Amino acid sequence: MSKFRVARRTVQILVVVFMFLMPVVARYQNYVAAREIDRVLDRWSGTAAGGVLSAVDSTVRLLPGAEKERAGRVQRDRAQVLEYVQAARGGPWSATVGPVSMTDPLGAAESIVASRALPWVLLASLVVPLVATVALGRVFCSWICPMGFLLELTDKLRAVVRFLEIRPRDLKPSRATKYGVLLAGLILAAVLSVPVLGYIYPPAIVGREAHDVVFAFFDRAEMGRFGPWAGGLSWMAALLVGIVLFEVLVSRRWWCRYVCPGGALYSLIGWARPVRVELDVDRCTQCAQCVAACPEGLNPMKNRMGLECDSCGECIASCDDDALRIGLGGPLVESFRSRSTSRPEGSA
Amino acid sequence: MSEKATVLDRREFFRVLALRSGKVGAGGGLLYGLLGLRPSSALPAGARGELGIVRPPGALEEPDFLARCIRCTECADACEAQCILLFGPEAGDLHGTPYIVPSEKGCTLCLACGPACPSGALTPLEARDEPRMGVAVVDERLCVSHNGTGVCGACHTACPLRNRAITQDFRNAPHVVPEECTGCGLCEELCIVRDRRAIRVVTDRRPAREGAT
Structure with a gap:
């Protein structure tokens, strides 16, 4: 691979972990904000919900400044914890x-x-x-x-x-x-x-x-x-x-x-992307493995990925001849290159 | 030969069946969702009826709100009190938009939802007396302090703007000052009359489902 x-x-x-973690953190935040978290963790100990919450809790408490000592006991710094858990969502x-x-x-x-x-x-x-x-x-x-x-x-x-x-x-x-x-x-x-x-x-x-x-x-x-x-x-x-x-x-x-x-x-926004999959025509042996690999059903052998390519790199991984790589290209880069080499003696 | 024909027929049959049922299912589902063809009884108690939807603090007027809100869950994730709920697909064009059921959980005015909104459907607010989510209305027939069956004062105690938005007189009978009321619904949440609260938040938004009670 x-x-x-x-x-x-x-x-x-x-991304998938983030997607499921954010609502969990939101609920954790609710319990912390309501000063209920210790009671909830206590009541739910040994259950899946309690396990998930206490995992979040232990992780958050590892962050700097999330704990403070009060009356000889280490406990959450509620304001700081809330600030941490409110930092990410969605x-x-x-x-x-x-x-x-x-x-x-x-x-x-x-x-x-x-x-x-x-x-x-x-x-x-x-x-x-x-x-x-x-x-x-x-x-x-x-x-x-x-x-x-x-x-x-x-x-x-x-x-x-x-x-x-x-x-x-x-x-x-x-x-x-x-x-x-x-x-x-x-x-x-x-x-x-x-x-x-x-x-x-x-x-x-x-x-x-x-x-x-x-x-x-x-x-x-x-x-x-x-x-x-x-x-x-x-x-x-x-x-x-x-x-x-x-x-x-x-x-x-x-x-x-x-x-x-x-x-x-x-696709439309990225039509002129300078960073894209580029084909080295001299190396390509036309074996068509990249064509079979492309999830978007494109033809990297023809170097015409255009709008549709999402730069997933499957064609690069499938290529035996090192003919494909992520490089600079596209209409903007081409026009820039042609402008800088358009002098009569300049030949590519 | 005939065997092969039957196989093909069955395949054809299943193909047609799958295509037809897929089309009907997808089309029906989309209609069902977009038009909201469903019984209203599944909606949470506070979200139906004549009271109108309570939106989170800083929400724009309803048509603007529905147009701008991208249904992303960020306000519900940011909510400290967990009072912001999201409509399910049964709610038609309200699907994914945030609402509050004050009788379940009123808004504590932490105002975290405003800055969390990426679309500008919720305006960030600074002060806790700024929101205008609705206005609390006292039903004097139900309120024990008003109808003479008891002495309560729970709503006055719960009100974040005590003595400004809710004042009291004889037997702790509450009076709402509509100009001051934020519509947070903490009074409705805490009201001791449990079946149908004696103080309820009324908004000028449409109810979640027309004609539902």
Whole structure:
């Protein structure tokens, strides 16, 4: 496994952990703020909910200044602990880590067209996602998106399905579909004054469902029920299951390739990304392993990744000839290079 | 040969079945969610009825709020008192937006939600007397101090703006000063009349479901 993929998997897993951890930390914060935490930990000791809470508690207490000594006893510095746990929140749709607020450009775009307003807070939370996307392209899809992660894993189920002698189909509608979905969604949002795309955008759904599941888990614990299944999923989770089933049986990575409005927006924002997968034509032996590896169904051999490539690096890992690498390229870099070498004697 | 034909037929049958049921399910689900075609009884008690939705402190007017809010859960995560709840997909276009059920848990005015909001749907507020989430209204027939069946004063004690937003007279009978009331609902939460609170927060927002009680 290439280092690139190890790094990517690590980030993807951390995002999933973050997504489930943030609501847990929010509940921990509630108990600390209400001065209930010790009683709750005591009452829930030996249960899953108590275990999760005490793990968070012990971790937070390791941070500098989170404990103080009072009357010969070491206890939490309540104000400091609250400050720590309030430093991060959110999920893949919109998150805050310390002073950095990050919102999905799709959510921001919807909010802007639906309300016809451009608040500063929204612009501030767009800085990191926009800069990252303009420079690196559609990396949200390959590094952050929990649904992309899930679909990468379920993609492997196609082999299982084939083993069961069921031939999975591979429908290939037009890639332009997702730009249509994006446009239609934005128009609908403007007409209804409701940001509707967030209701069908998987990272947003996953984040909300994770939040609800964790909150339901603690709600049940508060009622004295510590069963293994906490519930809290809404029927939106069925939408995710539907996307996965469709992907496994009917159309490979269909959501990311053909439908996802968020991916479409990221593609558009990152069209001129200077950091991209580059092909060394002299080294390429046209073995087409990268074509088979590409989750987006692109053809790295032709070096025309264009809008769609999310720089996941699977083609680089699959290449035996070192012909693919992350490098500088794209329209902006090309025009800069051609300008600096356009003198008559300068030949590339 | 005939065997193969049956296999194909069955496959075709399942394919059509899957496609049809998928379409009907997805379309129905979307309609169900967007239009909110569902019984209202599953909504939490305080979120239905004629009182109107209580939004977190600093929320914009309802149409603006619904347009700006990106349904991200950040305000609920930031809430210290855990009073901010989020509508489920059953609530139609309210899905994912934050609300408060004062009879379950009133807002403690920690004001952490305003700065947490990335979309500007919640305005950050500085002072605890700034929010205007609604106005508490006393039902003098239900209130024990008003109707003469007891002496209470719980709402007055609970009020963060004691003697400003809620004043008392004979037998601790509460009187709300609407201009001062933040609509935090701590009075409603603490009201000793439990079935239907004698003091309730009323807002000018629409109820969660039209016609529901």
